[in-house]
Amino acid sequence: xxxxxxxxxxxxxxxxxxxxxxxxxxxxxxxxxxxxxxxxxxxxxxxxxxxxxxxxxxxxxxxxxxxxxxxxxxxxxxxxxxxxxxxxxxxxxxxxxxxxxxxxxxxxxxxxxxxxxxxxxxxxxxxxxxxxxxxxxxxxxxxxxxxxxxxxxxxxxxxxxxxxxxxxxxxxxxxxxxxxxxxxxxxxxxxxxxxxxxxxxxxxxxxxxxxxxxxxxxxxxxxxxxxxxxxxxxxxxxxxxxxxxxxxxxxxxxxxxxxxxxxxxxxxxxxxxxxxxxxxxxxxxxxxxxxxxxxxxxxxxxxxxxxxxxxxxxxxxxxxxxxxxxxxxxxxxxxxxxxxxxxxxxxxxxxxxxxxxxxxxxxxxxxxxxxxxxxxxxxxxxxxxxxxxxxxxxxxxxxxxxxxxxxxxxxxxxxxxxxxxxxxxxxxxxxxxxxxxxxxxxxxxxxxxxxxxxxxxxxxxxxxxxxxxxxxxxxxxxxxxxxx
Amino acid sequence: xxxxxxxxxxxxxxxxxxxxxxxxxxxxxxxxxxxxxxxxxxxxxxxxxxxxxxxxxxxxxxxxxxxxxxxxxxxxxxxxxxxxxxxxxxxxxxxxxxxxxxxxxxxxxxxxxxxxxxxxxxxxxxxxxxxxxxxxxxxxxxxxxxxxxxxxxxxxxxxxxxxxxxxxxxxxxxxxxxxxxxxxxxxxxxxxxxxxxxxxxxxxxxxxxxxxxxxxxxxxxxxxxxxxxxxxxxxxxxxxxxxxxxxxxxxxxxxxxxxxxxxxxxxxxxxxxxxxxxxxxxxxxxxxxxx
Numbered sequence: 120x121x122x123x124x125x126x127x128x129x130x131x132x133x134x135x136x137x138x139x140x141x142x143x144x145x146x147x148x149x150x151x152x153x154x155x156x157x158x159x160x161x162x163x164x165x166x167x168x169x170x171x172x173x174x175x176x177x178x179x180x181x182x183x184x185x186x187x188x189x190x191x192x193x194x195x196x197x198x199x200x201x202x203x204x205x206x207x208x209x210x211x212x213x214x215x216x217x218x219x220x221x222x223x224x225x226x227x228x229x230x231x232x233x234x235x236x237x238x239x240x241x242x243x244x245x246x247x248x249x250x251x252x253x254x255x256x257x258x259x260x261x262x263x264x265x266x267x268x269x270x271x272x273x274x275x276x277x278x279x280x281x282x283x284x285x286x287x288x289x290x291x292x293x294x295x296x297x298x299x300x301x302x303x304x305x306x307x308x309x310x311x312x313x314x315x316x317x318x319x320x321x322x323x324x325x326x327x328x329x330x331x332x333x334x335x336x337x338x339x340x341x342x343x344x345x346x347x348x349x350x351x352x353x354x355x356x357x358x359x360x361x362x363x364x365x366x367x368x369x370x371x372x373x374x375x376x377x378x379x380x381x382x383x384x385x386x387x388x389x390x391x392x393x394x395x396x397x398x399x400x401x402x403x404x405x406x407x408x409x410x411x412x413x414x415x416x417x418x419x420x421x422x423x424x425x426x427x428x429x430x431x432x433x434x435x436x437x438x439x440x441x442x443x444x445x446x447x448x449x450x451x452x453x454x455x456x457x458x459x460x461x462x463x464x465x466x467x468x469x470x471x472x473x474x475x476x477x478x479x480x481x482x483x484x485x486x487x488x489x490x491x492x493x494x495x496x497x498x499x500x501x502x503x504x505x506x507x508x509x510x511x512x513x514x515x516x517x518x519x520x521x522x523x524x525x526x527x528x529x530x531x532x533x534x535x536x537x538x539x540x541x542x543x544x545x546x547x548x549x550x551x552x553x554x555x556x557x558x559x560x561x562x563x564x565x566x567x568x569x570x571x572x573x574x575x576x577x578x579x580x581x582x583x584x585x586x587x588x589x590x591x592x593x594x595x596x597x598x599x600x601x602x603x
Numbered sequence: 604x605x606x607x608x609x610x611x612x613x614x615x616x617x618x619x620x621x622x623x624x625x626x627x628x629x630x631x632x633x634x635x636x637x638x639x640x641x642x643x644x645x646x647x648x649x650x651x652x653x654x655x656x657x658x659x660x661x662x663x664x665x666x667x668x669x670x671x672x673x674x675x676x677x678x679x680x681x682x683x684x685x686x687x688x689x690x691x692x693x694x695x696x697x698x699x700x701x702x703x704x705x706x707x708x709x710x711x712x713x714x715x716x717x718x719x720x721x722x723x724x725x726x727x728x729x730x731x732x733x734x735x736x737x738x739x740x741x742x743x744x745x746x747x748x749x750x751x752x753x754x755x756x757x758x759x760x761x762x763x764x765x766x767x768x769x770x771x772x773x774x775x776x777x778x779x780x781x782x783x784x785x786x787x788x789x790x791x792x793x794x795x796x797x798x799x800x801x802x803x804x805x806x807x808x809x810x811x812x813x814x815x816x817x818x819x820x821x822x823x824x825x826x827x828x829x830x831x832x833x834x835x836x837x838x839x840x841x842x843x844x845x846x847x848x849x850x851x852x853x854x855x856x857x858x859x860x861x862x863x864x865x866x867x868x869x870x871x872x873x874x875x876x877x878x879x880x881x882x883x884x885x886x887x888x889x890x891x892x893x894x
Contacts, residue, residue: 416861482701519677
């Protein structure tokens with residue numbers, strides 16, 4: 120037993136000594152490594168001390184940032200923010216308050232072709248044009264807004280204006296400018312400038328929903344729906360208008376709105392005889408919106424009746440601007456006097472109806488326009504030219520990227536029925552005395568970027584009379600436009 | 604005859620499959636966008652409704668009332684939340700775009716005015732509040748208080764509460780230069796509770812049972828009765844808002860592009876039901892008066 124214990128003791132001693140011997144070697148190596156590291160660190164410290172000494176000798180050129188002991192600043196007050204902003208902007212922030220800018224740019228390729236020759240512009244044409252519009256709307260008070268807009272347009276010496284004529288733009292129906300004339304600089308015009316008053320005391324009172332009075336060169340309040348038989352979209356009348364919106368009644372499924380609109384506009388102020396030319400316009404409309412069991416969205420009908428009295432417009436050269444006649448398509452063969460039109464007077468009654476319904480959410484808008492000029496003098500010039508009509512349908516609508524729109528329309532515009540100065544300028548070369556079909560398509564490439572195409576197939580009415588030839592005008596347009 | 608019946612039965616089965624079944628199994632997606640004031644409430648509604656209707660998916664985002672209405676007009680949201688009524692110009696724009704906004708007033712919101720608990724002020728008129736916050740009234744003495752300068756506390760301009768107070772009380776005038784802008788109603792509560800000369804405003808529900816401050820009564824005009832948005836038992840006075848006797852109130856709205864049907868109608872009906880209106884109380888707004 121004793122022997123056993125002795126052998127175990129020797130074994131433990133041997134086992135215990137071997138690791139001890141190895142640890143001593145490791146410790147020795149570790150100490151050597153540490154000595155090397157300490158020497159290296161000491162060198163580094165010496166170098167840094169040397170640098171600090173050098174920096175201290177240079178003096179306190181660098182200020183050390185002190186940690187802030189204050190809590191973060193409270194947010195600025197509204198007043199303080201505006202004061203600081205105003206200081207930075209030179210006070211412009213007050214001017215910019217309630218100011219809204221907007222505009223658009225359109226680039227257009229346009230081609231013309233004719234079925235037969237005429238005295239002018241007989242060759243097929245290709246042209247590139249742009250339309251730039253830019254403006255702002257400033258809210259002066261809760262009741263008063265001012266709108267101002269600039270637009271491109273043809274200069275007075277191009278597109279038919281006579282040399283030496285007054286330096287004015289002579290087309291109220293177009294703000295296009297052709298790329299032409301060897302890179303010369305292009306003009307810019309006042310497209311609109313007006314103030315609008317919407318009194319609160321005349322709003323939401325009984326049937327009266329809203330009252331609006333505007334004066335200046337105004338956005339055309341008489342332009343309604345999809346038809347351009349009376350008004351080209353670019354026309355901006357000059358004068359005053361008063362509009363009253365009515366909320367007539369409302370039930371679970373029917374809402375009936377209406378409006379009355381009155382306009383007093385200046386056409387030509389400087390007539391030397393027989394008085395100046397003015398337009399007095401009146402329009403009344405009903406707009407029932409009816410929910411049916413068949414469609415998710417309501418059926419929306421707009422029906423408007425208008426009366427346009429163009430005082431002294433058809434006589435005394437009041438339709439001539441800058442040496443260029445605006446009576447485009449309104450003839451003066453009977454009198455054979457360049458200062459008088461055959462219609463003698465324009466007192467146009469118009470009825471316009473447009474229905475909107477939405478099968479599967481697709482907007483479908485058939486429309487119908489009819490105009491009659493009862494003051495077209497019987498027996499003068501070309502007979503039976505006192506009425507116009509247009510029929511069309513629009514599908515889709517452009518609200519956001521991916522939306523599309525199609526429109527097709529047929530128009531018959533007799534020569535003495537409506538004023539050719541102000542209706543659609545793309546419909547043939549003249550604006551009245553035409554009939555034909557229009558096809559348009561549009562696609563929203565982005566929310567504010569559109570691709571449009573249009574085709575016009577128009578022919579002259581009354582060919583063989585007074586030098587009017589039997590001709591068809593074909594016009595093709597491709598547009599890219601951006602709104603901003 | 605049997606063949607005819609079989610054909611009719613087959614057709615009926617096909618029609619049932621093509622018209623009925625997909626609607627039954629399809630998940631309905633409803634997007635809600637607009638007022639930040641209604642954002643939390645809208646999210647609570649959506650969460651609760653989706654729990655009960657797993658087949659309906661509702662996404663609620665903010666951005667402001669104008670943003671929501673613009674989205675409604677361009678067809679990118681099903682419902683627009685708004686802490687104001689839609690403007691006539693927006694309705695006209697919507698109609699041109701093929702939308703006919705249908706309005707649903709879904710809740711009421713009142714703002715309370717607070718002063719320090721030590722303040723002797725118990726009531727103010729709307730006109731006096733306008734004077735205080737525009738800087739025309741600067742001493743508590745001018746409105747029946749102690750002779751000390753008024754310390755004004757308000758909210759940051761991005762808050763819906765700020766906008767409402769500015770439109771409704773200040774009639775869109777600028778806040779006084781020395782109005783201290785604080786972030787959140789809790790900061791206003793904290794500031795006024797520590798400042799004997801302080802005055803602040805915020806959602807009435809937030810101030811309930813807060814120490815160190817007092818919710819004052821407000822008079823619509825000099826001759827009107829002073830009304831407190833909180834009852835004697837410490838709870839919001841719904842009646843005062845419903846009857847419009849308490850003057851600082853507004854409706855909160857939801858708009859659809861046209862008269863709703865199907866899942867959207869069911870959701871709006873649920874919001875207007877007692878169950879949906881109960882959530883309004885939980886969030887701190889005022890439910891619509893019971894019919």
